[in-house]
Amino acid sequence: MRKHILIVLLLIVLVIGGIVFWLTRPDVARVDLAAVTGPRPTISAPRKQLFPTIAVADAIGWPQGAKPIPAAGLAVDAFATGLDHPRWLYRLPNGDVLVAESNSPPREGGGITGWVMGLLMGKAGAGVPSANRITLLRDANGDGVAEQKSAFMTGLNSPFGMALQGDWLYIGNTDALVRVPYKTGDTKITAKPELVVKLQGGGNHWARNVIADPEGKTLYVTVGSASNIAENGIEREKYRANILEVYPAAKTFRVFAAGLRNPNGMAIEPHTKRLWTVVNERDMLGSDLAPDYLTQIEMGDHFGWPWYYWGGYPDQRVEPQNPALQEYSKRPDYALGPHVAALGLTFAGDAKLGGRFANGAFIGEHGSWNRKPVSGYKVVYVPFGDNGYPAKGAKPIDVLTGFLNKDGDAQGRPVGVITDTSGALLVADDVGNVIWRVRGK
Incomplete structure (x- = not known):
């Protein structure tokens, strides 16, 4: 009898183990990554997951003397080292470069979701307290290396985006847009930040970017969603998954565009002066969905989140459904591939990296x-035409690779990208704690 009981128990364990394995096994891509890029990407059938595929690269940093691999005709060197999680970059009028050294604020809640996010942040090198600092870098002699590195502002709350408008420098804290007075050449700000507008904080997406509109009257601020697909209730997503237009004189804002799960980088296209952004799309539909994207933004746009992705494909997991929105869900302009985590964005503008990189993002x-x-x-480049849109048939071009070593570990992870006064490209690497400078040979 005891033998039979043991056999039954063993069978039960094997069945349960098989079920757990089937539910948690990683989803492997079935579509070539290149096919899920461009203006008309392959949108395959969703493969809903009860548990997410976890395949984040372990963060190990750069070995002594190692650096990323630039595209042919380009060279790369360190502009600044020894930083603490550098995420975002901003160039001041005199050429000084501001770096937001920042990380996620302490996350709320626990349970399985909290455990998974903690695991992922640790593996990705993000599970450390935020420095909450903006650092100033100055290359006074123009040799491509910042010889001055000093604390510009401290005591912030997971700062990210920075933008100068008039005599004010605006900073996107995770829970507020604030500003301080700034004069060209200032190397340290001691003034207490002034509140412009409060922003929704907490949740999954903490980074708040800000840029000035070309006419100098308003600012655009990104606020990512608190969740993957509003699984905690759409009421928790008020003024989130949005780009907000802020009126600093009145200290008010309105929703400029909505349905953007996690917009991050923003930039003004040089030819048309239109606003563009990059967006991180939803998770747990498989390794082939949904593509992150680059798109132009106009007032009143809605890109479908959480109900729809890529211009009207329904996400059946979202309840209640919203069928009336489907025909109004704007299709993005350009897919960057699934789960690439597109964060940084800048247009070539004054870049001097050769004709191949003269007009694009x-x-x-x-x-x-x-x-x-x-x-x-990696850092990629999307060629544009003179009409202010990605060139017909253009695919992303690798500009800077080698962030993963041969074992698949992350030596670095690129975030913010800007140009410096010489026309080189600066790249914030928040795992390597380096600002890389990419130049033409």
Whole structure:
């Protein structure tokens, strides 16, 4: 009898183990990554997951003397080292470069979701307290290396975006847009930040970017969603998954565009003066969905989140459904591939990296945590035409790679991208704690 009981128990354990394995096994991509890029990407059938695929690269940093690999005709060197999680960059009028050294604020809640996010942040090198600092870098002699590195502002709350408008420098804290007076050449700000507008904080997406509109009257601020697909209730997503237009004189704002799960980098296209952004799309539909994207933004746009992705494909997991929105969900302009975590964005503008990189968008892809094989972990360039849109048939061109070593570990992860006064490209690497400088040979 005892033998029979043991056999039954063993069978039960094997069945339960098989079920757990089936539910938690990683989803492997079935579509070539290149096919899920461009203006008309392959949108395959969703493969809903009860548990996410976890395939984030372990963060190890750069070995002594190592650096990323630039595209042919380009060279790369360190502009500044020894930083603490550098995420975002901003160039001041005199050429000084501000770096937001920042990380996620302490996350709320626990349970399985909290445990998974803690695990992922630790593996990705993000599970450390935020420095809450903006650092000033100055290359006074123009040799491509910042010889001055000093604390510009401290005591912030997970700062990210920075923008100068008039005599004010605006900073996107995770829970507020604030400002301080600034004069060209200032190397340290001691003034107490003034509140412009409060922003929704907490949740999954903490980074708040800010840029000034070309006419100098308003500012655009990104606020990512608190969740993957509003699984905690759409009421928790008020004024989130949005780009807000802020009126600093009145200290008010309105929703400029909505349905953007996690917009991050923003930039003004030089020919048309229109606003563009890069967006991180939803998770747990498999390794082939949904593509992150680059798109132009106009007042009143809605890109479908959480109900729809890529211009009207329904996400059946979202309840209640919203069928009336489907025909009004705007299709993005350009897919960057699934789960690449597109964060940084700047247009070539005054870049001097050769004719191949003279008109288009540079994008920092932080890299996937939930795709097999991994995607992103590089800086890419999307060629544009003179009409202010991606060139017909253009695919992303690798500008800076090698952030993953041969074992698949992350030596670095690119985030913010800007140009310096010489026309070189600066790239914030928040795992390597370096600002890389990419120049023409």
